[in-house]
Amino acid sequence: MLTIENLHAEIEGKKILNGIDLDVKAGEIHAIMGPNGSGKSTLSSVIAGNEDYEMTKGSMLFGGQDLSELDAESRAHLGIFLSFQYPVEIPGVTVTNFIKTAINASRKAQGLEDMPASDLLKKIREKAQLLDIDSKFLSRSLNEGFSGGEKKRNEIFQMAMLEPKLAILDETDSGLDIDALKIVANGVNKLRNKDNAVVVITHYQRLLDYIVPDFVHVLFNGKIVKSGTKELAHELEAKGYDWIKELA
Amino acid sequence: MDFQDKLISSYLAFEEGVNLSDSVHKTRAKALKYFEETGFPTRKDESWKYTSLAALINQDYSLFPKSESTIELRDVKKYFLYDTDTYKVIFIDGVYSPFLSNTTHDGLDVCLMSAALTKPKYRELINTYFNKIAPANESLTALNTSYAKEGAYIYIPPSVVAEKPIEIIHFASGNETSLWMQPRNLIVVDKNAQVQIIERHQSLKAHAVVTNSVTEIFVHQDAFLDYYKLQNDLESASLIDNTYITQEKNSHASVHTFSLGGKLIRNNLNFYHKGEHILSTLKGVTILEDQQHVDHSTLVHHAQPNCESHQDYKGIFSDRSEGVFNGKIVVDKVAQKTNAFQQNNNILLENKATINTKPQLEIFADDVKCSHGCTVGQLDEEALFYLRSRGIPKKEAKALLTYAFANTVLNSVQLPSLKKRINLQIAKKLGVNLGFEL
Numbered sequence: 001m002l003t004i005e006n007l008h009a010e011i012e013g014k015k016i017l018n019g020i021d022l023d024v025k026a027g028e029i030h031a032i033m034g035p036n037g038s039g040k041s042t043l044s045s046v047i048a049g050n051e052d053y054e055m056t057k058g059s060m061l062f063g064g065q066d067l068s069e070l071d072a073e074s075r076a077h078l079g080i081f082l083s084f085q086y087p088v089e090i091p092g093v094t095v096t097n098f099i100k101t102a103i104n105a106s107r108k109a110q111g112l113e114d115m116p117a118s119d120l121l122k123k124i125r126e127k128a129q130l131l132d133i134d135s136k137f138l139s140r141s142l143n144e145g146f147s148g149g150e151k152k153r154n155e156i157f158q159m160a161m162l163e164p165k166l167a168i169l170d171e172t173d174s175g176l177d178i179d180a181l182k183i184v185a186n187g188v189n190k191l192r193n194k195d196n197a198v199v200v201i202t203h204y205q206r207l208l209d210y211i212v213p214d215f216v217h218v219l220f221n222g223k224i225v226k227s228g229t230k231e232l233a234h235e236l237e238a239k240g241y242d243w244i245k246e247l248a
Numbered sequence: 249m250d251f252q253d254k255l256i257s258s259y260l261a262f263e264e265g266v267n268l269s270d271s272v273h274k275t276r277a278k279a280l281k282y283f284e285e286t287g288f289p290t291r292k293d294e295s296w297k298y299t300s301l302a303a304l305i306n307q308d309y310s311l312f313p314k315s316e317s318t319i320e321l322r323d324v325k326k327y328f329l330y331d332t333d334t335y336k337v338i339f340i341d342g343v344y345s346p347f348l349s350n351t352t353h354d355g356l357d358v359c360l361m362s363a364a365l366t367k368p369k370y371r372e373l374i375n376t377y378f379n380k381i382a383p384a385n386e387s388l389t390a391l392n393t394s395y396a397k398e399g400a401y402i403y404i405p406p407s408v409v410a411e412k413p414i415e416i417i418h419f420a421s422g423n424e425t426s427l428w429m430q431p432r433n434l435i436v437v438d439k440n441a442q443v444q445i446i447e448r449h450q451s452l453k454a455h456a457v458v459t460n461s462v463t464e465i466f467v468h469q470d471a472f473l474d475y476y477k478l479q480n481d482l483e484s485a486s487l488i489d490n491t492y493i494t495q496e497k498n499s500h501a502s503v504h505t506f507s508l509g510g511k512l513i514r515n516n517l518n519f520y521h522k523g524e525h526i527l528s529t530l531k532g533v534t535i536l537e538d539q540q541h542v543d544h545s546t547l548v549h550h551a552q553p554n555c556e557s558h559q560d561y562k563g564i565f566s567d568r569s570e571g572v573f574n575g576k577i578v579v580d581k582v583a584q585k586t587n588a589f590q591q592n593n594n595i596l597l598e599n600k601a602t603i604n605t606k607p608q609l610e611i612f613a614d615d616v617k618c619s620h621g622c623t624v625g626q627l628d629e630e631a632l633f634y635l636r637s638r639g640i641p642k643k644e645a646k647a648l649l650t651y652a653f654a655n656t657v658l659n660s661v662q663l664p665s666l667k668k669r670i671n672l673q674i675a676k677k678l679g680v681n682l683g684f685e686l
Contacts, residue, residue, distance in 0.1 A: 045633075048633075048637045049633075049637070050633050050637075051629075051633070052629065071636065071642070072633060072636035072637050073636045073637075073639050073640060073641050073642065073645075075637075076636070076637055076638055076639035077639050081637075081638075082637045084634060084637075087634065088628070088630065088631040088634040088635075089652075090631075090635075090648065090649070090652045091652045091655045091656050092651060092652050092654075092655025092656075092658070092671070093648060093651070093652055093655075101640055101644070101648070101681070102638040102639050103639075105639045105640045105641060105644065106639040109639070141655075158638065162638070162639070
């Protein structure tokens, strides 16, 4: 589904990613771990098409299509979703209206009509239930005054509504207490199927107890220095990141 | 003959319609003299540095509409907040329209300045309030005073809560090729009374219209004024709005100004504090395009201790539009424990648009909290990326963020249907499709 080869990227002339190789297939969950500043968030931004970053070398293919020439919205239309570490507040635009705008933008790009309101409402109800979201929450302004946990849950709600092929969860666990973490993880698990894939980006192993990865990659200095299965996450939890730095 | 001369030479014609021996007319004549000596402000005047009237006054206007114009209700209904359920004082080309209006004398007075200025029963109020806060040394205000004859007169007696909002609407019919209007409003909110007022000026056809309006508002002890100015006129129409508000002890006064359309708009909005524990709120959203020009000149004069003022103006400028924000706060030496806040944030959507923002703080007291801030910027790139990552195209994403930027000012709009309407107007102007609400 997503094939990244020798990816180099920089921001304002500063090199952040120094040759990433990553192959994510449908139905898989990948975890990308690493110490702060290792390039985890940059990798997610670059995949999602943040124009602040410049891809200087390598290739990114999504379903065989070259991503490097596509803007962020086109990547979203192909089915890439990024759950933000710090979701942006949009006063005056309700969660519902925002979702509607996003869904219909993707449909338009695919040459489809707007989703009928009744279908949309039905889907909203269904997904809100899945994530234990109160309907009152949906008529609030997007992320405005939301707690950290609410913001993250709302990101997963958007993911549920947009049904991406590839979801990248950037530090979705940060700022969540254990109950919120379980709800979010549970939601992600329910949304999984054999046709989609999830990349979980996290500093801690905690989330991976609930979203169990097929593969774990350790990022350091903009390179994947070690890959393994879920046991690698436990090893990192026990030993910290210092031994990884020696591998680099 | 230039227009300034015409204003003076036409005065004889104006005088034919008023009582010359009246004290009100002495006030008018004095004001005319001031205008005659001073003339229109120019960019040499500090407070007019960024706004030039030259293009407006270099053409001719008729001062008195030649014939009475009628307009059909169905053509203007859309400019009313509600079909019914508001008091309405409506003018067409400066002339009162009894057909479109809905005035009252039942427990409160919502009627005409022409009646208030001439009928004996209003004489005492006119003597107390007319031209008492409009400064004598501002030439446009003086010009308005000299021709003061018609407008809205509103009196809310003590402890009366006006149960319906009042709409003051000036329509320009387009039957005159060019028209110069000078409405004069007087609003008195007596002790413990409450009122909500909406004012708008609307041209029905694209023709040159200039309105030089003066509104004097007296908000007495414990009273509450909630005032909305809707400025969404055609690009052929200009407005100079001079509003003067005095507040007594424990009163609240709030003015929201929504400047969404028009050729040139100048808002001179002035608050004067006459007692303690006063709250003044000044908010505005300005969204301009093409070559529109809007100038907000605000003054809050804190002259008593323990008062509060909040100013929050947001501006969004595209094309070659120009915005000016000139916010002055004066805190007298006696006005200790004053809280005065001022914020002016602007977004330039295009490089050719201009904003001149100038906060002016004159603080003579030492125990006060005053702050001011102004920003001029572009949209937040991270926020833009967030929206685009959800599949929303760049153009739409920008519009949505711009809408969100302006939206915070609407939180304090107290009339739900007005809030909804302005919301939709702003969304439409910015190209945002808001869809439905759950």
